[in-house]
Amino acid sequence: MSIDYKFKQIILSIKLFVVRNKRRTIISLAIFTLLVLGAVIFCFANSDFVPAMLKNKTPDTTIILSFLPFVKILGIAVATVVFLSFLHKRQERNIPELQILLPKEVKKQ
Amino acid sequence: MKGRKITIFRLLCLLVMAVIFMIAFNGFHIAFLIASLTSALLLGRIWCGYICPLGFYQELISLLRKKLRIPKIILPARMKIMLKPIRYIVLVGFIVGMVAIGTRPLIYIRPDKVFFDSALGITSIILLGAITGVCFLSERFFCRICPLGTARGFANKTSLAKIKKKGSACTHCRACLESCPMEINDIYLEREKENVTDSNCIYCMKCIEACPEKDALSFTVCSKTVLRSKRNIK
Numbered sequence: 001m002s003i004d005y006k007f008k009q010i011i012l013s014i015k016l017f018v019v020r021n022k023r024r025t026i027i028s029l030a031i032f033t034l035l036v037l038g039a040v041i042f043c044f045a046n047s048d049f050v051p052a053m054l055k056n057k058t059p060d061t062t063i064i065l066s067f068l069p070f071v072k073i074l075g076i077a078v079a080t081v082v083f084l085s086f087l088h089k090r091q092e093r094n095i096p097e098l099q100i101l102l103p104k105e106v107k108k109q
Numbered sequence: 110m111k112g113r114k115i116t117i118f119r120l121l122c123l124l125v126m127a128v129i130f131m132i133a134f135n136g137f138h139i140a141f142l143i144a145s146l147t148s149a150l151l152l153g154r155i156w157c158g159y160i161c162p163l164g165f166y167q168e169l170i171s172l173l174r175k176k177l178r179i180p181k182i183i184l185p186a187r188m189k190i191m192l193k194p195i196r197y198i199v200l201v202g203f204i205v206g207m208v209a210i211g212t213r214p215l216i217y218i219r220p221d222k223v224f225f226d227s228a229l230g231i232t233s234i235i236l237l238g239a240i241t242g243v244c245f246l247s248e249r250f251f252c253r254i255c256p257l258g259t260a261r262g263f264a265n266k267t268s269l270a271k272i273k274k275k276g277s278a279c280t281h282c283r284a285c286l287e288s289c290p291m292e293i294n295d296i297y298l299e300r301e302k303e304n305v306t307d308s309n310c311i312y313c314m315k316c317i318e319a320c321p322e323k324d325a326l327s328f329t330v331c332s333k334t335v336l337r338s339k340r341n342i343k
Contacts, residue, residue: 027117038124038128074238074241076238
């Protein structure tokens, strides 16, 4: 299959999707635009470092450092999710009604 | 898409309000606290569902979980009973902290600023990380112990906004129970009373959206019906 043919196929499938789901496409595009706008405003509203960054007053390390607490929070959040998921899985295994659904181990002869 | 109109509207409201807060507020203002609590007298916990930036943060985390197709953890009944006194303890602690120590919880207005604060202590980092993790697995978990939400919840039963149920139209399909982010049982369990507004209800309207029976659930403001469940034929 040539690249040209593949490319045309992709464009046609997108066109077909837009024609079939006109309303859905308009709404999702509107939401996407709003989200992008929100993100841009968010960046500029965060006046703590963005304008300074634009003026080249802040050294690069300050920008990296400002992200450090968020990275730490994310790390702890991921650890919590893993821990809670593990606990939940273990708890599910202990429910006698659900144990029936688990496959039985084959005894080695 | 038709059934999710209110959710999209609510998320847009939360996004717009978060942006407004970012532009307008740089620190904690008592005026914000007063406005949020007085709004509760009129419309209950509607602030939590449509305005609160911290609520928006939790909604974003939930959306991410749904996109990753990770199933949510439904809290066991025992834990729900345990959470009830905890939220009152947190509320008392919050009031004491505000009055006696003079703490100003910026996280309610600018969660973004708190998360990127380089002066954040290790205790705060652990607490925020743990809450984020729990909120990822259990929808709107923080709202269940939130001191401001608890304070607004007192006004939920007497507010002008109400969730009403028509017992004769309900078929007890559990759609309302399974869609509720706050895991409120009363809307599903209640069979006689018309007013089913719980003190935890944030008026997200997910129950009304999910309800497959016509007029079984409705949202009223000053006894005027604003939204009602429609028959879902799929």
